[in-house]
Amino acid sequence: MSGVIKLLIYSVLFLSIVGTAQAFSDMASAPSKAPEAPQVSGTVVETMNAGGYTYVRIENEGMEAWAAVPETQVMVGEKVGVAKGMVMTNFTSKSLDRTFRAILFSQRIIRL
Secondary structure: OOHHHHHHHHHHHHHHHHHHHHHHHHHHHOOOOOOOOOOEEEEEEEEEEEOOEEEEEEEEOOEEEEEEEEOOOOOOOOEEEEOOOEEEEEEEEOOOOEEEEEEEEOOOEEEO
């Protein structure tokens, strides 16, 4: 076999091995598709929209928590979770003219 043909064959083999190794590497580093665990979950007992946010009061086993997410549709009686976020204490909402002793600010509601 001529040297040029051998070089071409080795090049093709090398590129296919590298491509396969890259595919396995991409699969190993792919993010997990496991569902996100909510920081707070329960039944919506009160909801209101103001200032671009949806405020929800959630009850779970006698405990209540407030959360705020970017404005979205949610109904009283719906079972939801709230994605992990930041808890603020003594937060005053100027648009609601109301102070929350503690409220979780999050990016989204998780439908349960």
